[in-house]
Amino acid sequence: MTKKSFRIAVLPGDGIGPEVVAEAVKILKAVSEASTSFELKLESYPFGGNAIDSLGEPLPAATLKACQEADAILMGSVGGPKWGVDSPVRPEQGLLALRKALGLYANIRPAKFASDSLISASPLKPEIAQGVDIIVLRELIGGLYFGERKEAGVAPNEDVAWDTMIYSVEEIKRITRVAAKLAMTANPPLEIHSIDKANVLACSRLWRKVVTETLKEEYPQLKLDHQLVDSASMLIVANPRKLNGVLLTENLFGDILSDESSVIPGSLGLLPSASLSGAPTISDFSSPDFKTTPGLYEPIHGSAPDIAGQGIANPIGTILSAALLLRYSIGLEKPAQAIESAVRRVLDEEKAGGFHLRTKDLGGNVSTTQMGEKILEALKETL
Ligand code: ATP
Ligand code: MG
Numbered sequence: 001m002t003k004k005s006f007r008i009a010v011l012p013g014d015g016i017g018p019e020v021v022a023e024a025v026k027i028l029k030a031v032s033e034a035s036t037s038f039e040l041k042l043e044s045y046p047f048g049g050n051a052i053d054s055l056g057e058p059l060p061a062a063t064l065k066a067c068q069e070a071d072a073i074l075m076g077s078v079g080g081p082k083w084g085v086d087s088p089v090r091p092e093q094g095l096l097a098l099r100k101a102l103g104l105y106a107n108i109r110p111a112k113f114a115s116d117s118l119i120s121a122s123p124l125k126p127e128i129a130q131g132v133d134i135i136v137l138r139e140l141i142g143g144l145y146f147g148e149r150k151e152a153g154v155a156p157n158e159d160v161a162w163d164t165m166i167y168s169v170e171e172i173k174r175i176t177r178v179a180a181k182l183a184m185t186a187n188p189p190l191e192i193h194s195i196d197k198a199n200v201l202a203c204s205r206l207w208r209k210v211v212t213e214t215l216k217e218e219y220p221q222l223k224l225d226h227q228l229v230d231s232a233s234m235l236i237v238a239n240p241r242k243l244n245g246v247l248l249t250e251n252l253f254g255d256i257l258s259d260e261s262s263v264i265p266g267s268l269g270l271l272p273s274a275s276l277s278g279a280p281t282i283s284d285f286s287s288p289d290f291k292t293t294p295g296l297y298e299p300i301h302g303s304a305p306d307i308a309g310q311g312i313a314n315p316i317g318t319i320l321s322a323a324l325l326l327r328y329s330i331g332l333e334k335p336a337q338a339i340e341s342a343v344r345r346v347l348d349e350e351k352a353g354g355f356h357l358r359t360k361d362l363g364g365n366v367s368t369t370q371m372g373e374k375i376l377e378a379l380k381e382t383l
Pocket of ligand 2: 301302
């Protein structure tokens with residue numbers, strides 16, 4: 001039998017990016033080697049600051065082409081003080097250009113504990129934090145961030161600045177469909193909490209109307225509730241389990257709420273993210289209607305120049321991003337769960353003397369590669 005082949009473009013990036021990506025690549029290679037029905041072809045490309053240094057631009061044409069042809073992209077992080085605000089070309093420009101070229105309109109950031117043993121690392125009280133399982137789904141290329149704006153200091157009205165928020169029915173519909181498919185990646189399906197400010201904003205009233213109608217017509221089986229953004233932001237710290245499920249939001253609200261909810265599960269180093277150009281793939285690749293959904297997967301943290309090169313970065317956010325890549329882009333739910341379970345078992349395991357394996361950000365002294373190796377060993381037990 002010929003194996004089904006999937007292409008994964010790997011962009012290690014800058015700072016701790018290459019260190020954490022190396023561990024996630026080992027995990028994906030192990031998944032590929034263990035399968036008799038599919039293979040993952042991983043290839044690395046220059047991107048970000050390192051590409052500026054070697055090729056003069058953050059997103060070289062060959063890197064863009066490889067990303068456009070790939071089934072999914074795994075990225076570390078880009079940027080650093082070497083290419084700061086005064087530089088003529090900056091790594092972040094490459095990231096914006098890549099997002100735009102791929103049409104990545106759906107940003108997914110799950111906030112949940114990689115292991116219950118981490119609940120004490122949360123800034124929230126254990127009884128409030130435990131069981132939190134929120135997937136923030138943020139519309140990424142519309143709204144205030146992409147509307148027309150006018151800076152102060154520009155004639156004729158120098159003392160006035162403005163930004164416009166525009167959403168079309170179509171933009172709201174397509175992100176709602178992503179929310180529905182995301183909700184259906186779980187069994188039973190997740191509840192959808194749609195966030196808006198419909199008591200004030202016209203865009204929010206359209207948002208509420210289109211979300212309600214789209215789900216009623218196309219996914220009547222899904223549970224939907226509407227939350228005003230102000231009360232949702234209180235709930236995230238006061239009673240976050242009430243928002244378990246998919247938190248469906250427009251761009252600005254999503255930016256704020258995804259950062260707020262990412263604080264709950266402890267370290268920045270633990271959390272993955274996905275940015276998709278369509279609804280996640282939920283069918284198996286053996287089914288006739290199967291199609292991959294290209295996406296960009298990266299940990300939520302930055303390039304962390306303060307700890308780069310020391311081998312102490314936590315690779316778990318990137319390893320869990322690799323799990324999301326398999327789940328959402330390629331529809332490989334089983335290996336995705338195997339990776340998540342391996343991470344959980346390594347974090348849960350109590351060593352003789354009562355300590356747990358932890359990287360420095362979580363108060364331990366395990367190195368990036370040691371953590372990666374332990375997770376790889378645990379994964380291999382179940383593959
Ligand atoms: P960016 O602008 O690129 O998002 P940032 O200023 O938000 O960067 P990060 O690079 O995410 O910052 O780092 C914030 C802090 O968290 C730093 O002190 C960094 O060392 C720490 N940190 C980030 N990622 C990790 C990780 N994977 N493991 C351990 N510590 C991390
Ligand atoms: Mg940041």
